[in-house]
Amino acid sequence: MTETQEGAELCFPQLFNTSCRKLTSPWFEVMLIQIFLYSISLLTVALNLLVIISVSHFRQLHTPTNILLLSLAVSDLLVGLVVMPREIFRKTSCWFLGDFVCFLYNYLSSIIPASSIGDMVLISVDRYVAICDPLHYNTRITVKRVKLCVCLCWLCSVSYCFLFVKDDLTQPGRYKSCYGECVFVVDYVLGAVDVVLCFIIPVILILALYLRIFAVAVSQARAMRSHITAVTLQHSVTPKAKKSELKAARNLGVLVLVFLMCFCPFYSFSLAGDSLVTASSASYVLFLLYSNSCLNPVIYALFYPWFRKAVKLIVTLQILQPGSSETNML
Numbered sequence: 001m002t003e004t005q006e007g008a009e010l011c012f013p014q015l016f017n018t019s020c021r022k023l024t025s026p027w028f029e030v031m032l033i034q035i036f037l038y039s040i041s042l043l044t045v046a047l048n049l050l051v052i053i054s055v056s057h058f059r060q061l062h063t064p065t066n067i068l069l070l071s072l073a074v075s076d077l078l079v080g081l082v083v084m085p086r087e088i089f090r091k092t093s094c095w096f097l098g099d100f101v102c103f104l105y106n107y108l109s110s111i112i113p114a115s116s117i118g119d120m121v122l123i124s125v126d127r128y129v130a131i132c133d134p135l136h137y138n139t140r141i142t143v144k145r146v147k148l149c150v151c152l153c154w155l156c157s158v159s160y161c162f163l164f165v166k167d168d169l170t171q172p173g174r175y176k177s178c179y180g181e182c183v184f185v186v187d188y189v190l191g192a193v194d195v196v197l198c199f200i201i202p203v204i205l206i207l208a209l210y211l212r213i214f215a216v217a218v219s220q221a222r223a224m225r226s227h228i229t230a231v232t233l234q235h236s237v238t239p240k241a242k243k244s245e246l247k248a249a250r251n252l253g254v255l256v257l258v259f260l261m262c263f264c265p266f267y268s269f270s271l272a273g274d275s276l277v278t279a280s281s282a283s284y285v286l287f288l289l290y291s292n293s294c295l296n297p298v299i300y301a302l303f304y305p306w307f308r309k310a311v312k313l314i315v316t317l318q319i320l321q322p323g324s325s326e327t328n329m330l
Contacts, residue, residue: 117263
């Protein structure tokens with residue numbers, strides 16, 4: 001009787017000595033956790049799908065900055081569609097999908113954060129040129145160049161992240177301690193390189209760019225205030241244009257700040273090492289990392305009137321009408 005009960009707790013009862021054990025948490029508790037996490041995953045997919053449809057459908061939104069937001073939304077959509085369900089499934093039940101599917105999930109789980117970091121760097125560069133060199137912005141930052149940069153960002157992420165999972169492809173199940181689990185183990189040297197390339201360097205670059213942006217913004221604001229009484233009709237267009245760019249920089253600055261708040265704990269734990277990381281704390285920072293994908297569209301809704309207008313047109317199915325792509329969104 002005891003052997004039967006123990007066998008029932010195994011992921012693969014026929015592999016008594018090598019099978020992983022199922023969770024011992026109450027069924028009702030596990031169900032509530034799964035419903036909550038899957039709801040967040042579904043919300044993430046829905047919100048980012050709205051962003052993708054908005055930027056893709058309305059021609060007036062085909063700007064360099066919005067192309068970068070579109071790439072970020074694709075990354076966030078994949079987090080909600082692929083990465084979150086995989087983590088929920090892996091944490092709350094046994095892994096029955098085999099080593100190759102585990103490799104694919106680990107590979108995607110590496111590519112998506114890497115591409116998001118690249119998008120954030122590109123967004124910072126875009127705002128830097130717009131604020132610090134506005135006269136050359138339209139010639140230097142074009143839609144074609146931004147699309148090329150986005151493609152290169154994804155290509156580099158795909159190539160770079162393969163270094164972390166190539167062992168899982170050549171030697172499936174190499175790091176498994178038992179049958180019924182899907183683990184992702186990164187070599188110490190590669191892990192250190194990843195922290196430098198995907199965390200320290202991008203964060204320093206993003207912070208340096210935004211410090212410069214806000215320094216220029218403050219100087220422009222002071223200049224505008226000091227010359228406000230002498231502004232003529234001919235010059236009034238320039239402050240207005242600068243004001244819109246500064247507002248865009250502020251909005252994207254909030255996006256970058258939330259991004260850093262969600263990503264920094266994850267990489268800080270990577271720097272701390274395994275000895276200082278518990279299972280509960282690791283799950284917390286991982287959830288915080290993935291929650292950024294759900295927060296980004298919320299930021300768009302709070303700060304971008306065009307997104308709120310686009311959502312209204314999408315929900316009411318007005319985008320199905322002929323010529324809806326030419327709607328004035330700004």
